[in-house]
Each structure stands twice: as structure tokens, then as C-alpha cells.
Amino acid sequence: MRTFADLADLVTLVEERAPARELYVRWSQGPEQDSDRRSRDGLSGVRLPGLSANSLAIEPWWGDRPLRLWVARRLHDYRHLRERRGPGTRPWILEGVEVGRGPDNEPLVKCHHPIGWIADDVLTECERLVDEHAATTWGSLDREGP
Template identity: 60%
Template sequence: MEAELPVLTSLDELAKVVERHRGELYLRWSRGPATDQGSVSRDELTGVELPGLSASPLAVEDWWADRPLPVWVARRLYDYRHLREQRGPQVRPWLFEGVEVGRGPDNEPLARCDRPLAWIAEEVLIAAERTVADFHADWGPLDRGGGR
């Protein structure tokens, strides 16, 4: 299944997928659809099985207004890039079409994967980090280190 998925190689390409997509589109960081098929996420603190996969929705919110779509998708990729560092180098981002089935303990969407769509290439992650750095002054502080 995973070998058959196309690979998106630019932020613009990813933005075009988001723009054209009519259904619910999600970004997931994991070892991929073959590993996730038929499974659900677990709450890391308690071990409780959740009703779906933890994922980031890519639908653009109204408050984003007419800001650039590539910046929106860059931010969505940027927010969870730490998962690769926490869970190992086999963890990478991929897109799927699905339906939200609940909310997790951190209020994150839990979704059912109806159709895997694409892998996100490493160069897209690099471009996302650059994009966030370029807009950092406008967005205010982005402390994703977890320390206080």
C-alpha cells in the first residue's frame, strides 16, 4: 500500500492538494498507513485506547482569510515534527482522507483513515521549517520545546 502512494515534494504541491480536496484531509506522523491500518492511537499517559488515529486536520480555518496556503500547510507540518525525534526515524508525515471520530486527551482530532493519499518528502519538511522561520517575527514566539 505505501509503495503505491505518491510523494509530495514541495509545499506548493501539498497546498494544491489541500486546495482541491473536498473531503476531510488529515496529516499524520507515523510509520505509515500499512502500520496504522486497522489500528488506533493510545493515550501516552494512561495507555487508554482511543477511537481513532491522532492526526492534524489540514482544512483551512476561516480566520486564516486570504493568507498564503503554503504557509498554512507549513505551519501544520511544523507543529508536530518533533514526533520523528521522539518515535524514531521511520516516523514520517503522510496524508489521508478520513472522518473525525472523536477528540483525544489533548483535544487533538482522532480520525478514521478512509484512504491514504500521499507521503510528504523530506524536502517539504525543510521548506516548512524555513517558511515558519521567515514568518516567525509576524507570528510571535513559537516555543515548541515543552520547557517552562
């Protein structure tokens, strides 16, 4: 599986696949560890009908804002999963189709094809980009605040 070494490579993929309805980001130890193709609800233990993932599809409300910023935001929003899911967890891109919604209303996806890992340098670039916009034009990204 290839590795996306910089954000520009990932943005190019999303651009080529626009509207990118079939591209998802999954945070796990990878396609081999997800070979049963089903996630499990962490609270109840129920096996879900697909893999928990997040879409890279560009929503109409995003308007004419930069695609690069959209992709950065999608990766930035779920970076906490690396710590929450433990060692070896990293983001990867898959091509698939939504088969349901999970307990947090996330897409549950049937993976048709794993596409590539996302390198740590990309995550660092995404964090920097989102932080720059949060400091100048966006509101607070504090999800734990009052």
C-alpha cells in the same frame, strides 16, 4: 502511495479539496503499521477510537493569508513527533473523518484512504517558510519559554 516532493504539490491538493475538512496529517511509520486504525494514549495506554492526526482544514480566522503558509504551519507545528515517536516516523496525508478527540484535544480520525507521504524536502521548506515569517511578522514560536 505517492510522495509529495514539494510544498506546492501539497498546497495544490489542499486547494483542490477546499475546505479540506477530510484531509489530515498523520505522523507514524505509515498506513501499514497503523492497520488496526487506532492510536493509543501514551500516558494511560488506552486504545483510542481512531488515529491521532491533525487537520489541514483552513480555519476562518486565517483570513486571506496564503494557503502555502497555512500548510507549512500545520506541518511545522508537529515536526517534533518524528523524534518523539522514533525511527521510521514520517508525515503522511490521509483522507478520513473525525470520530473523536484525543487526550491532547487532537482529532481522532477513521482513515478512509491514505493519500501520500510528505518528503523531507517539504519539511525543510516548511521550516524555512515559518522561520522567515516568525522573524518578521509573527511572535515567538518558543513553546518551552517562560
